[in-house]
Amino acid sequence: MQPETIDSEGPYRLLYCSSKGDKAGVVQELEKGVEPNLADYDKRTALHLASCEGCTEIVVLLLEKGADVNSVDRWGRTPLSDARSFGHEKICKILEVNGGTDPVGLDSLSPGYEIDQSEVDMTEAILIGEGSFGEIYLVKWRGTEVAAKTIRSSIASNPMVKNTFLKELALWKKLRHPNIVQFLGVINKPDRLIFLTEYLRNGSLHDILRKKGRLDPQTAVAYALDIARGMNYLHQHKPHAIIHRDLTPRNVLQDEAGRLKVTDFGLSKIAQEKDVLGYKMTGRTGSYRYMAPEVYRRESYGKSVDVFSFALIVHEMFQGGPSNMAEDGEQIADRRAYEDSRPHLSSYLYPEPIKTLLQRCWHKSPDCRPAFDEIILQLEAIQDKFQNKESMGSCCNCAIL
CATH class of the missing domain: 1.10.510.10 (Transferase(Phosphotransferase) domain 1)
Structure with missing residues (x-):
């Protein structure tokens, strides 16, 4: 199901230091020979994380060391997409001066944007688990397998439960980290609420x-x-x-x-x-x-x-x-x-x-x-x-x- 041991070097130390704004740590990893464009499984680079966390000094350093300003993650987002999502205007200007582009456009202004229900066919969903308020299904969205977490229709009308569910979404949509499951969006259907996250096939x-x-x-x-x-x-x-x-x-x-x-x-x-x-x-x-x-x-x-x-x-x-x-x-x-x-x-x-x-x-x-x-x-x-x-x-x- 997974290797006996894991390459504990990899890009993750560089990613961690970049997201934390630890310049000394970033320099140390780069001096070890870690490539500035190495990424995690979601293709998120150190520049992605520094941009979304507002670490201006790290963004400048990574660009000086040859980081790709337009590296695209698994969800089609560039570092500029992330910087715009979190309102880091100074970083946006730095990335744009260095040729940065934002392929997701207006979507980048809303990390937890609403997904049209026509994009996800729940009739072909495969049940893979149960959560606090409902079931978890495996579905396809834009050609990618994702997890759909639902709130049971029988309790969706309960204002307290619905409020708890929406608070979870409001919280999750702000998070960007290689060791946090990625939130993708929410489908607000008349009979129930559903939100999508990345699907990790290796289980828990x-x-x-x-x-x-x-x-x-x-x-x-x-x-x-x-x-x-x-x-x-x-x-x-x-x-x-x-x-x-x-x-x-x-x-x-x-x-x-x-x-x-x-x-x-x-x-x-x-x-x-x-x-x-x-x-x-x-x-x-x-x-x-x-x-x-x-x-x-x-x-x-x-x-x-x-x-x-x-x-x-x-x-x-x-x-x-x-x-x-x-x-x-x-x-x-x-x-x-x-x-x-x-x-x-x-x-x-x-x-x-x-x-x-x-x-x-x-x-x-x-x-x-x-x-x-x-x-x-x-x-x-x-x-x-x-x-x-x-x-x-x-x-x-x-x-x-």
């Missing part, structure tokens, strides 16, 4: 672990970095951070290049800066098995609830699946919330730096959990050690890290 991380079991350490760390980078993008989103609230292996999908992308923001919230005390969330929101203790206890919470869930996902990748499968998820959440119970960390399976990181990430105190930008740095350091030691290929040798 849940599927991968169910079929393969325990991952080798290098692959597990590479996957963890993919998830952490996607989540870091959400948490650093401007003007307000985005809290996923339902980060589970089922909500992490794999593209054909073997990279992971975070999806399903149906339970997301925008963390308003004025809400100092944070949100209150009912204990039944999200998935019990990955739920932070403060959520289960119906206490105020913040971005660190996603860090807690992330730790449990990483634990599963090294172990091959969740602990205590025979036990009810709510019982597990209860013990974690009131008895400070956590999964076992065997030295045979978990390198010492991974054990330390997981213990920090699922700490009982939310304030003691690291932010994703710090998690990324630690995972990159661990990854470098794997790459420098050929003997790290077997789990038995992991402990010497």
